[in-house]
Amino acid sequence: MLKLLLANRVAAVAGLLVVAFVMVAIMAPILAPCDPNEQHPEAIRAAPFWRADGDSRFLLGSDSLGRDLLSRIMFGARISILLGVVVVLLTLLVGTGLGMLAGYFGGAFDAVMSRIVDTLLAFPFLIFALAIMAATGPNLVALVSALAFKGWVDFYRVARADVLAAREADYVTAARGVGASTAYILFSEILPNIVPPLIVLAALRMAIIIIAEASLSFLGIGVPPSIPAWGTMVADGRADIASAWWIATFPGLAILTLVLAVNLFGEGLRDALDPRMRQ
Amino acid sequence: MWGRFLRQRLLQLIPVLIGVSFIVFLTMHLTPGDPIEHMLGQAGRVTQEQIDELRAHYGLDRPLIVQYGLFLGNAARGEFGPSYSHHGRTVRSVVAARLPATLELTLFAFVIAIVFAIPAGVIASLRPHGLFDRLATVGALLGISMPGFWLGIVLMIIFGLQRHWLPISGRIDLALIPEYVTGVHTLDALLTANGPAFWSALKHLALPGVAMAAPMAAMVMRMVRSSMIGVLAQDYVQFARAKGLPETTVVGKHALRNALIPTVNIVALQTGLLLSGNMIIETVFQFPGLGKLAVDAIAAADYPLVQAVVLIYAVSYVLLNLVADALHAALDPRVQIA
Numbered sequence: 001m002l003k004l005l006l007a008n009r010v011a012a013v014a015g016l017l018v019v020a021f022v023m024v025a026i027m028a029p030i031l032a033p034c035d036p037n038e039q040h041p042e043a044i045r046a047a048p049f050w051r052a053d054g055d056s057r058f059l060l061g062s063d064s065l066g067r068d069l070l071s072r073i074m075f076g077a078r079i080s081i082l083l084g085v086v087v088v089l090l091t092l093l094v095g096t097g098l099g100m101l102a103g104y105f106g107g108a109f110d111a112v113m114s115r116i117v118d119t120l121l122a123f124p125f126l127i128f129a130l131a132i133m134a135a136t137g138p139n140l141v142a143l144v145s146a147l148a149f150k151g152w153v154d155f156y157r158v159a160r161a162d163v164l165a166a167r168e169a170d171y172v173t174a175a176r177g178v179g180a181s182t183a184y185i186l187f188s189e190i191l192p193n194i195v196p197p198l199i200v201l202a203a204l205r206m207a208i209i210i211i212a213e214a215s216l217s218f219l220g221i222g223v224p225p226s227i228p229a230w231g232t233m234v235a236d237g238r239a240d241i242a243s244a245w246w247i248a249t250f251p252g253l254a255i256l257t258l259v260l261a262v263n264l265f266g267e268g269l270r271d272a273l274d275p276r277m278r279q
Numbered sequence: 280m281w282g283r284f285l286r287q288r289l290l291q292l293i294p295v296l297i298g299v300s301f302i303v304f305l306t307m308h309l310t311p312g313d314p315i316e317h318m319l320g321q322a323g324r325v326t327q328e329q330i331d332e333l334r335a336h337y338g339l340d341r342p343l344i345v346q347y348g349l350f351l352g353n354a355a356r357g358e359f360g361p362s363y364s365h366h367g368r369t370v371r372s373v374v375a376a377r378l379p380a381t382l383e384l385t386l387f388a389f390v391i392a393i394v395f396a397i398p399a400g401v402i403a404s405l406r407p408h409g410l411f412d413r414l415a416t417v418g419a420l421l422g423i424s425m426p427g428f429w430l431g432i433v434l435m436i437i438f439g440l441q442r443h444w445l446p447i448s449g450r451i452d453l454a455l456i457p458e459y460v461t462g463v464h465t466l467d468a469l470l471t472a473n474g475p476a477f478w479s480a481l482k483h484l485a486l487p488g489v490a491m492a493a494p495m496a497a498m499v500m501r502m503v504r505s506s507m508i509g510v511l512a513q514d515y516v517q518f519a520r521a522k523g524l525p526e527t528t529v530v531g532k533h534a535l536r537n538a539l540i541p542t543v544n545i546v547a548l549q550t551g552l553l554l555s556g557n558m559i560i561e562t563v564f565q566f567p568g569l570g571k572l573a574v575d576a577i578a579a580a581d582y583p584l585v586q587a588v589v590l591i592y593a594v595s596y597v598l599l600n601l602v603a604d605a606l607h608a609a610l611d612p613r614v615q616i617a
Contacts, residue, residue, distance in 0.1 A: 118291075119298030124555040124592040130577045131306050131585060211426050215559055218428045219574065234429055238563075245436045252429030260424040 011268020017261035025077035032071035033059070036228045040066035045244040061246045063236055069247065073254050075228040080258065083140075083213050083223075084206045087147045092202050094148075095155025100186055100194075102156070103163030110160075117153050125150045126215070133221035143222055147209055158201055162194040196273040203266030207259045214255050230255050284608070288601050292594075299593040300354065303586050304347050315339070337361070350586065359587040364579035370587045374569065378591075379462030380450055381568035384561070385553055387465075387484045388491035392553075393546070396496040400503025401535060407508055415500060422497025427556055431490035431563040438486060445485050448565040452479040487564040491556055495549040502545040506538040513537075540611045547603030551596040 006012050024031060034057075040046075046055035046062040055062070060069040102110040129146035136142040166172055167190075175189050216222030217231025225232060230251040237248030315333050334340045337360070338349065353359065359370035403412040439447035446452075450464060457467040457476040465484070468477035510516060511534050519529045558570035565571070569588055576584040 115294055115298065118295050119302070122295050122593045122597045123299055123302065124558075124589060124596070126555045126558055127573055127577075127585075127589050127592060128302070128306070130558070130574060131303070135306075135580075207424065211424075214426050215428060218426070219559070219562065231426075231428075234426075234432065238432060241432060241436050242440050245440075248429075248432050249436070252426060252432070255429065256421070256425050259426075260420060263420060263424050 008268045008271060011265055011271070014261045014264035014268065017257070018265055021077055021258050021261070022081060024074050025081050028071075028074040028078060032068075032074045033057075034068035034071040036067065036072045036075040037226075038067065040068075042066070045240060045247065047244070048246055060250050061244070063233070063247045064240055064244075069233075069250055072228040072233060073230070073251055076230045076233060076251060076254065077258070079223050079227050079229050080210050080213060080255070083144065083147070084209045087144055087151060087209045087213075088202050088206050090144070090148050091151035091205065092155050092198065095152030096159040096198060098152070099156040099159025100163050100190070103160035104167055104182075104186060104190075106164075113156070117156060120150050120153050123150060125212070129212070129216055130219070130221060133216060138221055138224040140224070143213070143216065146216070147212055151205060151209065154201055154205060155198060158197050159194060162197065163190055166190045166193060200266060200270040200273060203262060203269055207262040207266065210255065210259050210262070281605075284605070285601075288604070292597050292601075295597055296590070296593060297351070300351060300586070300590060301347070303589045304350060308343060308346070308582070337363070354586070354590060359583045362576075362581055362584050364576060364581040364584065370583045373572070373584060374587055374591070376462075377567060377569050377572045379464075380566065381557060381561070381570060383450075383463045383465060383480075384484060384487060384491065384566060384568055385550075385557060387488040388495070388553055388557075389550060391488055392492040392496040392499060392549070395492070396499035397503055397539075397542075399496075400500045401507055401530065401538075403500070403504045404507030404511060404538075405530070412504070415504070419497040419500050422493045425493065427490055427494065428559050428563050430493055431487065431560055434486045434490055435564075446483050447486065450480065450483050450567055451476065452483075455479045483566075487560045487566050490563070491553060491560045494556070495553055498549050499542060499545055502542050503538060506541045507534060510534045510538045536610070540607065543606045543610065544603050547599045550599050554592055554595060 028036075040057075040062060043055055043058065043062050044066045045064055046058045046066070047053045048061040049056050049059050058068045058070070060073070062068055063072070098113060102113045128149060132142050132146045132149075163186075172185060172189055175185050180189070213222055214229070214231035214234075217229045218235045220232075220235060222231055223229035233251035234248045234255075237244070237246075237251070240247050315330055315337075331340070338346060341349075350359075357371060359374075362368055362370045362373050365373045399415050403409075403415040406412060435447040438445045455473075455476045457464060457473045457480075458471045460467045460470050464480035465477055468474070468480060511530075516529060516534050519533045520526075524533075557568060558574055560566070561568045561570035562574050569591065573585060573588040576588065
């Protein structure tokens with residue numbers, strides 16, 4: 001599998017890029033040229049270094065409070081990646097668990113779950129997140145709940161459908177025949193077989209969560225303002241787009257690059273794990 | 280047959296809508312923002328009596344379950360009571376005033392996405408891995424990886440501020456608002472033969488429309504491309520070619536019709552996402568539609584208004600899926616309805 005993934009040059013480069021973002025996020029305190037929250041009142045809205053009016057101390061320029069954009073972007077990677085990982089893991093566990101139970105046992109549980117899922121699917125995610133966040137104010141626990149609220153449904157649907165198919169497979173019938181327990185069949189027999197599509201889904205969900213978090217932060221109801229976050233930075237730069245376009249542009253470019261890399265990597269993963277999807 | 284199909288699907292809507300309304304109702308009421316405090320925020324000194332009076336006026340002193348029952352009954356009739364934040368107006372009139380703007384923008388974005396995505400997907404599929412296909416694939420990836428609010432801002436910077444080609448906020452030049460017919464400015468301008476108003480409304484739609492359409496265009500393009508590649512490899516397409524039919528007939532009639540079947544579902548799903556995306560785009564462009572109304576209503580703890588808007592979004596989302604299923608059945612005779 002790793003071989004296939006590496007053979008796909010685009011996916012390999014994308015994977016490296018994702019790793020680079022993670023490294024930058026982890027080592028931000030060492031790599032960043034400035035303290036991300038340090039204000040330089042003498043250098044407000046400084047231009048990027050390549051412009052004639054640029055300030056070489058601030059490679060990508062500074063914002064309306066004179067904070068170094070590059071350093072804030074580096075620190076901003078931390079919260080984006082951290083929230084992406086936490087939310088995706090949480091929804092992966094919940095969605096897969098519920099999906100396996102519904103697929104294996106069917107019956108009343110499955111019926112109730114499918115009603116819940118239908119309701120959640122009809123629910124405009126963003127407006128729900130807005131409602132929670134507006135009421136509680138920007139805080140990370142509410143943000144994770146808002147992002148996870150509907151996110152598990154995709155994992156649920158994949159896990160349920162795959163378990164439903166596996167339930168009748170020969171290897172499961174065989175395991176049942178030799179007297180294996182239900183828990184053993186679910187976790188040791190079926191689970192390993194349904195993992196690949198779930199991993200692919202997790203990668204693609206990560207991209208969606210990063211954008212969703214940035215959107216909420218942009219609206220001022222995501223990450224608390226004391227933590228540097230890309231969405232907040234774009235919002236901060238919005239007032240200055242006429243005079244200092246770089247403040248809103250660069251953090252968005254960071255979102256775009258990371259999400260693009262995650263998407264490309266996820267698609268490469270899908271091609272490597274699922275031969276049917278290869279074109 | 281169709282009657283039964285529709286009836287059944289509409290009945291299935293009811294539990295979903297009750298679920299949605301219940302979640303909205305609960306989250307809005309269990310959260311700490313108190314609408315009475317919001318309303319009296321700037322009013323200065325008020326007595327407890329006045330607060331109680333207002334609470335009773337809006338029915339907020341009753342038990343939660345009673346409030347929910349009343350809310351459901353009224354919602355079924357399209358009544359959501361008075362708005363807390365738009366003084367002296369009902370939720371219904373506030374929503375009705377904003378709805379045309381959102382419909383106009385969403386429809387505009389929808390048209391851009393479709394007009395762009397279907398031909399691009401078809402052309403890309405004709406020579407997979409050719410130059411056009413590669414460009415379109417990269418474009419589509421950018422489209423789905425770009426946050427909408429940022430694309431909006433970048434478009435504003437380039438086309439509004441640096442080039443001055445297009446306006447960056449609002450719906451229309453305030454001096455040019457056409458005579459009211461439907462509330463949809465472009466349509467009203469056409470109906471009253473008002474050229475300048477039409478042009479102004481269209482220019483105001485351009486940037487938010489493109490920002491909104493980008494992810495949908497990307498997803499639809501990818502779907503059309505991959506299903507066209509699949510269909511073009513089928514025997515009946517080869518046969519049509521072998522018969523000597525012109526390539527435009529083979530591609531446009533034989534292949535495209537079948538390739539569009541799986542596309543219909545993606546289009547419905549993406550249109551649902553367009554609707555929720557307009558909250559962000561309308562906020563970025565200060566576009567006075569339902570999405571911006573919702574964002575403002577939440578900030579003002581205007582429960583009835585938020586509930587109404589969420590229900591509108593949910594109903595349209597579910598209806599879109601219904602339309603998609605019906606279209607799917609109409610296009611693909613193998614699908615059994617009912």
